[in-house]
Amino acid sequence: MDSSLRQLTDRILAAAADGTPLRIxxxxxxDFYGQTLQGDVLDLRPHTGITSYEPTELVVTVRAGTPLVHLEATLAERGQCLAFExxxxxxxxxxxCGGMVAAGLSGPARASVGSVRDFVLGVSLINGRGEALTFGGQVMKNVAGYDVSRLMVGALGTLGVLTEISLKVLPVAPAEATLMCAGLNQQQALDLLNRWGGQPLPLSASCWVRDDTATPVRDFLFVRLRGAIAAxxxxxxxxxxxxHALGGEVRVMDNTEAGxxxxACRDQTLPFFTRPAPEMGLWRLSLPQTAPALPLPYAQLVEWHGGQRWLWAPESAAPALRQAAAEVGGSATLFIASCGDNSKVTPRFDALKPPLDGIHQRLKAEFDPAGIFNRARLYPDF
Structure with missing residues (x-):
């Protein structure tokens, strides 16, 4: 066991012994994501480095503290990438890389290639008893029974301290093009995206947004194609x-500009993601792609061909937003709290139904019996 791993284990054993919560x-x-931040910081940054990379096998294994930008640069040198962006x-x-897996967030290509969970092949972690455990491996078909490695994706560190992750990588697509269309409202854009979704098209990503700064106000649909050159x-x-048939004005964007x-869409640096007022929080609606445009009094940005919709709204709007999302088979998450930070009052995530809540509680008790990892980060009592 190397020194950084030993230091992590010692901290966990000491915390479990005296019940000290640890903030991974x-x-x-x-830090903005999740319910609360509690406990002494357990810093994963010293545990860094790419431990194995097999470009011909499309597999990389990396320590949790490795900066994501370093991994992406290494993959780019071999013409490969993390396809889920x-x-x-x-x-x-x-x-x-550990935070990437623990948060479970994916970028614009998620609707076409899959989520973080789909690319995790295996993980190593330290549980609340200080035991070093390994799940999965370095190939796709390596799981018999419960896939614990993918269970860690999106768990926000509540089940254990990730130390190493094996990921599937993909070659960079040989061709890419982005189309920008002005003049289609949200429902028209959703109808088009749903129609295209049933066709053999190399549709990689989409984004619909209303530009309130333009005169007159205009709606824009951006569509990215990726794949074989001919396709x-x-x-x-x-x-x-x-x-064009719907009256849209279309142009093909320069790839550098579009990239x-x-x-900016992936990293939320577009103008839309600038907080419009201190009392506004950023809400993420996760919906079926076929869900219609919701009649909400808030500007929206729509990704994933309709499956992910962002909006700024006060936290007092939580009941209305969650009801609207539930009515079409989705959910609403308070992704970034308002400047007043009432997140302790307004739950960040939809409450779990009783059967699923019981499963979560039993998993937590098994992996973290002392309840020291990222206490109340996922749910107030978790």
Whole structure:
């Protein structure tokens, strides 16, 4: 056991012995996410480095404290990438690979390639008893029974301290094109995206947003195509024709310009993500892609072909937002609290139903019997 891993184990054993809560932290880029921040900081940044990379096998294994930007640079040298485009907040250097998996957040390509969970092959972790455990492996078909490695994705560190992660990587697509269409309202955009979703198109990402700063106010739909050169070249004219048929004004964006915009969308640095007023919180609606435009009195940004919708609203709107999302089979998350930070009053996540809540509680008791890891980060009593 190397020194950084030994130090982590010693801290966990000491905390479990006296019941001291530990706040698992990498670069702190996602400190805003989740219910509360409690306990002494357990810093994962010293536990860093890529321990194994097999480009021909499309597999990389990395320690949890490794900066995400370092991993992405290493993959780029071999023409490969993390296809799910993990978001990086608070600057590129702050995000770590462990935080990426613990938060379980994916970027614009999630609707076409899958989520973080789909790319996790295996993990190593330290549980609340100070035991070093390994689940999964370095190939896709390596799980018999319960897939514990993917259980850790999105758990926000409440079940254990991730120390090492094995990930599937993919080659960078040979061709890419982004179309920008002005003049389609949200429902028109959703209808188009749903129609295209049933066709063999290399549709990689989409984003619909209303520009309130323009005169007159205009709606914009951005669509990114990725894949084989022939597939991208043949799909472009078909999509342009469909948008023109609805009265949209379409242009093909320069890839450098479009790339910067997609990065800003992923990292939430677009103008839309600037807080409009101190009392507003950023809400994330996770909905079926086929859900219609919701009649909400708040400006929205729509991603994932309709599956992810962002809006700024006061925390007092929580009941209405959660009801609207539930009525179409989705959920609402308070992603970033207002400046008043009433998150202790307004739950960040939808409450779990009793059967699922019981499963979560039993998992927590098994992995973290003393309840020391990221206490109340996921749910107030978890």
């Amino acid at each position: 932290r990498g670069g702190g880029s996602k 993990p978001p990086r907040f608070a600057g590129a250097d702050a995000s770590t 991208v070249q043949s799909a472009g004219p078909r999509l342009i024709a469909d948008m 910067a915009d997609w990065t």
